[in-house]
Amino acid sequence: MPELPEKPSLDGLExxxxxxxxxxxxxxxxxxxxxxxxxxxxxPPPTVSGSLHMGSVFGYAQTDAIARYQRMRGxxxxxxxxxxxxxxxxxxxxxxxxxVRCDPSIPYDPDAPLPKGDGKGExxxxxxxxxxxxxxxxxxxxxxxxxxxxxxxxxxxxxxxxYATIDxxxxxxxxxxxxxxxxxxxxxxxxxxxxxxxDFQSAVAQAELEDREQQAAYHRISFHGPNGPIFIETTRPExxxxxxxxxxxxxxxxYQPLFGTTVRTPLFDVEVPVHPHAxxxxxxxxxxxxxxxxxxxTDVTWWRELDxxxxxxxxxxxxxxxxxxxxxxxGPWEELAGKTAKQAQKRIVELLAESGDLHGEPRPITHPxxxxxxxxxxxEIVTSRQWYIRNGGRDPELRAALLERGAQLRWHPPFxxxxxxxxxxxxxxxWLISRQRFFGVPIPVWYRIDEHGTVLHDEPLVPDExxxxxxxxxxxxxxxxxxxxxxxxxxxxxxxxxxxxATSSLSPQIATGWIDDPELFDKTFPMNLRPxxxxxxxTWLFSSIVRSHFEHDALPWSDTNINxxxxxxxxxxxxxxxxxxxxxxxxxxxxxxDGIRYWxxxxxxxxxxxxxxxxxxxxxxxxxxVLNVSKFVLGLGAEEGAEITEPIDRAMLVQLNAMLGExxxxxxxxxxxxxxxxxxxxxxxxCDDYVELVKGRxxxxxxxxxxxxxxxxxxxxxxxxxxxxFLAFVAEEVWSWWQDGSIHxxxxxxxxxxxxxxxxxxxxxxxxxxxxxxxxxAKVSLRTPVERATITDxxxxxxxxxxxxxxxxxxxxxxxxxxxxxxxxxxIVLAAPVS
RNA sequence: GGGCGCUUAGCUCAGCUGGUCAGAGCGCCUCCCUUACAAGGAGGAUGCCGGGGGUUCGAGUCCCUCAGCGCCCACCA
Numbered sequence: 001m002p003e004l005p006e007k008p009s010l011d012g013l014e015x016x017x018x019x020x021x022x023x024x025x026x027x028x029x030x031x032x033x034x035x036x037x038x039x040x041x042x043x044p045p046p047t048v049s050g051s052l053h054m055g056s057v058f059g060y061a062q063t064d065a066i067a068r069y070q071r072m073r074g075x076x077x078x079x080x081x082x083x084x085x086x087x088x089x090x091x092x093x094x095x096x097x098x099x100v101r102c103d104p105s106i107p108y109d110p111d112a113p114l115p116k117g118d119g120k121g122e123x124x125x126x127x128x129x130x131x132x133x134x135x136x137x138x139x140x141x142x143x144x145x146x147x148x149x150x151x152x153x154x155x156x157x158x159x160x161x162x163y164a165t166i167d168x169x170x171x172x173x174x175x176x177x178x179x180x181x182x183x184x185x186x187x188x189x190x191x192x193x194x195x196x197x198x199d200f201q202s203a204v205a206q207a208e209l210e211d212r213e214q215q216a217a218y219h220r221i222s223f224h225g226p227n228g229p230i231f232i233e234t235t236r237p238e239x240x241x242x243x244x245x246x247x248x249x250x251x252x253x254x255y256q257p258l259f260g261t262t263v264r265t266p267l268f269d270v271e272v273p274v275h276p277h278a279x280x281x282x283x284x285x286x287x288x289x290x291x292x293x294x295x296x297x298t299d300v301t302w303w304r305e306l307d308x309x310x311x312x313x314x315x316x317x318x319x320x321x322x323x324x325x326x327x328x329x330x331g332p333w334e335e336l337a338g339k340t341a342k343q344a345q346k347r348i349v350e351l352l353a354e355s356g357d358l359h360g361e362p363r364p365i366t367h368p369x370x371x372x373x374x375x376x377x378x379x380e381i382v383t384s385r386q387w388y389i390r391n392g393g394r395d396p397e398l399r400a401a402l403l404e405r406g407a408q409l410r411w412h413p414p415f416x417x418x419x420x421x422x423x424x425x426x427x428x429x430x431w432l433i434s435r436q437r438f439f440g441v442p443i444p445v446w447y448r449i450d451e452h453g454t455v456l457h458d459e460p461l462v463p464d465e466x467x468x469x470x471x472x473x474x475x476x477x478x479x480x481x482x483x484x485x486x487x488x489x490x491x492x493x494x495x496x497x498x499x500x501x502a503t504s505s506l507s508p509q510i511a512t513g514w515i516d517d518p519e520l521f522d523k524t525f526p527m528n529l530r531p532x533x534x535x536x537x538x539t540w541l542f543s544s545i546v547r548s549h550f551e552h553d554a555l556p557w558s559d560t561n562i563n564x565x566x567x568x569x570x571x572x573x574x575x576x577x578x579x580x581x582x583x584x585x586x587x588x589x590x591x592x593x594d595g596i597r598y599w600x601x602x603x604x605x606x607x608x609x610x611x612x613x614x615x616x617x618x619x620x621x622x623x624x625x626v627l628n629v630s631k632f633v634l635g636l637g638a639e640e641g642a643e644i645t646e647p648i649d650r651a652m653l654v655q656l657n658a659m660l661g662e663x664x665x666x667x668x669x670x671x672x673x674x675x676x677x678x679x680x681x682x683x684x685x686x687c688d689d690y691v692e693l694v695k696g697r698x699x700x701x702x703x704x705x706x707x708x709x710x711x712x713x714x715x716x717x718x719x720x721x722x723x724x725x726f727l728a729f730v731a732e733e734v735w736s737w738w739q740d741g742s743i744h745x746x747x748x749x750x751x752x753x754x755x756x757x758x759x760x761x762x763x764x765x766x767x768x769x770x771x772x773x774x775x776x777x778a779k780v781s782l783r784t785p786v787e788r789a790t791i792t793d794x795x796x797x798x799x800x801x802x803x804x805x806x807x808x809x810x811x812x813x814x815x816x817x818x819x820x821x822x823x824x825x826x827x828i829v830l831a832a833p834v835s
Numbered sequence: 836g837g838g839c840g841c842u843u844a845g846c847u848c849a850g851c852u853g854g855u856c857a858g859a860g861c862g863c864c865u866c867c868c869u870u871a872c873a874a875g876g877a878g879g880a881u882g883c884c885g886g887g888g889g890u891u892c893g894a895g896u897c898c899c900u901c902a903g904c905g906c907c908c909a910c911c912a
Binding site for chain 2: 008211214216218232233234235236247279280281284285286287288289290291292295296297298299300301367368369370378379413415416418419422423426428534535537538564565567602606607608609610612614615617618620621624625627628629630631632633635636671673674677681687688691695769772773775776777778779780781782783813
C-alpha cells in the first residue's frame with residue numbers, strides 16, 4: 001500500500017517538484033541518443049527587457065506540453081532556453097533604468113562607479129564600454145527573474161542549455177555566418193537611401209516598420225512654369241528645398257505638354273525637370289507631384305528610375321542642415337536652418353503664404369505614415385552606407401526558393417503560412433542588417449585607409465574565422481598594428497552592429513552548436529519544432545529560413561507552431577499603453593502553475609485566447625480532483641495485474657483505449673487542445689461514474705474486487721500519465737505516491753489488451769444518473785436507499801445493464817433492481833425517509 | 836486599400852470530412868454535511884449557432900454577400 005497524504009494539497013508543489021527535477025536532472029539532455037530519438041525545439045529567446053507577460057506564458061506553456069508529450073512517447077528532448085538581450089530594447093531599458101546614455105567619444109574608465117539605478121532626470125553620458133557593461137548587468141538580473149518564472153511555470157527545458165544572443169557563442173555564430181554570407185555574395189554593403197529613425201539615429205529594416213495613421217494636410221503650392229503656375233499638392237511642403245523634379249502620369253493629358261520642360265520651385269527658384277512616370281496617380285492631389293530626396297519610398301523609386309540627383313537637407317538627427325546647400329543660391333535658407341522637420345514646415349508654410357505660392361487653406365487629411373515600430377517620430381529617408389543580406393526582395397529566383405521553403409514547412413495552424421507567403425511576396429528590398437547602435441554583435445570587418453586618408457569601403461578586411469568573435473573597434477586586422485587605427489595608410493573598424501534579428505535568426509545554429517559542437521549539431525539540426533508568435537513570422541521565422549537556406553540548403557526545422565494572441569478578459573488586445581496587461585506571477589500564485597498551464601493549453605494554435613480567470617480556476621479544480629481521486633483510488637488498494645473479469649471493467653478499459661487513440665492522434669498533429677479535451681472529459685467520467693459504480697465492489701473481498709482494483713489501477717495510471725504534459729506538477733505528485741521515477745520520464749500510455757462491450761459502462765452510468773436525479777428531485781440525500789428500481793430499455797441495453805446490475809444496485813443503494821425490455825424509462829420507489 | 840482569422844447559451848469555448856450538432860465548463864437556480872474531495876457532490880433553466888441570400892431531401896457545418904471585432908500587410912504626392 002502506497003503512503004498517501006492525509007489531506008492532499010496543491011500548495012508548494014511547484015517549488016517541491018522544480019527543485020527535485022533540478023536535483024535529479026530529470027530534463028537533462030542525453031546527447032548519446034541517436035538522431036532519430038531526438039526531438040529538438042528552437043525555443044524563442046524572450047526579449048530581456050522588463051517583465052514577461054501572459055502572452056509569453058501562453059506560448060511557452062503550450063510548447064512545454066508538446067515537449068512533455070514527446071518525451072513520454074520516447075523522444076529525447078533537446079529543449080534549450082535562450083535570452084534575447086541583444087539590441088535596442090536593452091539599450092533603451094539601460095538608459096531608463098540607470099539614467100545614462102552612450103557617448104562613444106568618452107574614454108572608458110574601468111574604475112568609474114556604476115550609476116545609481118533611479119533613472120530620473122538628465123541622462124548622464126557614459127563611455128561605450130561602460131554602457132555595454134550596464135547592459136550585461138541589467139540583462140543578467142532580468143534573466144534570473146525570467147528563469148525563476150519559467151521554473152515556476154514548470155518548463156521542462158534543460159537549464160544547462162541556455163544561451164544569450166549577446167554571449168560569445170552567439171557573437172561567434174553571428175559573425176561567422178555573416179562572413180560566410182559575405183564570401184558567397186549573400187551579404188553586401190551599399191550606399192543607398194535608407195529608412196532612418198532620427199531619434200535612435202539608426203537605419204531600420206522593412207520588417208521593423210509599422211504604419212500609423214497621422215494627421216497631415218495637403219498644401220496647394222504653385223511651381224513656376226514658363227506658361228504660368230503648376231499646382232501641386234503636398235503634405236510635406238518643407239521638402240521644397242529637396243525637390244529634384246516634378247512627375248505626372250505619362251497618360252495624363254493635362255501635364256503631357258510639360259514633359260521634358262523645366263519649372264522653378266517656389267521660394268528657392270531652383271530649376272527642376274518635369275518627368276512622366278507610371279507610378280504617378282492622376283487621381284491623387286492635382287495629379288502632379290514633386291519628387292524630393294527623400295520624402296517617401298516612392299520618391300526613392302522615382303529618384304532611382306529617373307536618375308535624379310540627391311539634394312538632402314534633413315540631417316540624421318532630423319534637423320535641417322545649417323550651411324546653405326549649394327543648389328539653393330537664393331531663398332530664405334536661414335529661416336529653416338537647424339529646425340526640425342515639423343518646425344521647418346510651419347515656417348515654410350508662412351513663407352509660401354507671404355510669397356503668394358500657397359493657395360487656399362491647407363486641407364486636413366489623415367494618412368498612414370511609416371514609423372520604426374519602437375520609435376516616436378516619423379521615419380526620414382537618408383542616404384547612408386549599410387549592410388544588407390539578400391532575401392529575395394530584389395531577386396525573383398531567390399524569392400521563389402524561399403517561398404518553396406515556406407511550403408516545405410509544416411505550419412500549425414496551416415493558415416498561418418499565408419502570412420509568410422504575403423510577406424515574402426511583398427518584399428521590396430534586401431534585408432538591412434546594420435544598425436548604428438552600440439549593444440549588439442559588431443559587423444566583423446575593417447577597412448583600409450589610403451595614404452590620403454580616404455576609407456576604402458569597397459574592400460573590407462575580414463578576420464580569420466578562427467579569431468571570432470571580434471570587435472573591430474578594439475581588435476586589429478591581420479597585418480596591422482593598433483597604432484595604425486584611423487591613420488592614413490592604416491585601417492578603421494566598421495562602427496556598426498548587426499540588427500538583433502541578424503543574430504536571433506541564427507538561434508537554431510546557436511542552440512545546436514553549429515560551430516563549436518559538430519557532433520551535437522548533426523544530431524539536432526534541422527530541429528523539429530519552432531514555436532513562436534504570429535507577429536514575428538516576417539522577422540524571426542523568415543530570417544531564420546533565409547540564413548538556413550543559404551548555409552545549409554535546408555529548412556531549420558520541420559514544423560512550426562504559431563500561438564495565438566492573448567486578449568484581456570474583455571477580449572481586448574493586451575497592451576502596455578492601455579494598461580490592461582496582466583502579469584503572470586500573481587496568477588501563478590492564485591491558480592497554481594497547473595491552472596495556468598491548463599488555461600494556456602486550452603488555447604488552440606493560432607487562436608486568440610482571453611486571459612480568463614474562470615478557465616484557470618477550472619484547471620486548478622481539475623488538479624485538485626486529480627489529487628483526490630488518486631488518493632481515493634490508491635486507498636482502495638488499486639493494483640494492476642489481476643485478470644479483468646467484470647464486463648463493466650472491460651467496458652471501461654475499451655473506452656479508455658478509444659479515448660487514448662484519439663488523444664494520441666491529436667498529439668501527433670501537435671493538437672494539444674484536442675488531446676486535453678478528450679483526456680479531461682474522460683477523466684471526469686472516470687471520477688463521477690466509474691469510481692462511484694465500482695468502489696463498493698473494490699472495497700469488498702468478493703470475486704470481482706481484484707478485477708475492479710486492477711481496472712482502477714490501470715485507468716488511474718493511464719490518466720495520470722495522459723494529464724502529465726498539461727498538469728505537470730500535480731501529475732508528478734500523484735505519480736510519486738505509487739510509482740518510481742518521474743512521470744515525465746514514464747512512457748506515454750499504450751492501449752490495454754482487452755475486449756469488451758463498451759455499452760455496459762454507458763448503461764450503468766445512465767442508470768445511476770437516473771437514480772441520482774430522482775433522489776435530487778425528491779430533495780433527499782443521495783445516500784437514501786431505493787426500495788425498488790425498475791428500468792426498462794431496448795433489448796441491447798437491457799442485456800448490457802444486466803451485466804452491471806450488481807454494481808448499479810450497490811452504487812444506488814437499491815434493494816430491488818428490476819431490468820426489463822420495453823419503452824425506455826425508470827420507475828423508482830424510494831425507501832421511507834428515516835426520521 | 837488587400838489578406839487571414841474570429842462571430843455558437845450571461846461568460847470562456849467544443850462542435851474535425853454536411854444527417855441524435857444544438858454541446859461542455861463557468862456563472863445562475865434548487866437540493867445534498869454521501870466516511871476521496873464542502874476550495875466538494877447531485878440535479879435544473881438558458882441559445883431563430885452575427886444578418887441576408889444560395890446549394891441540398893437535409894446546413895453552426897458548403898458557396899456568395901453584408902456587418903462587427905482582432906491580427907497581418909500596403910508606394911506617406
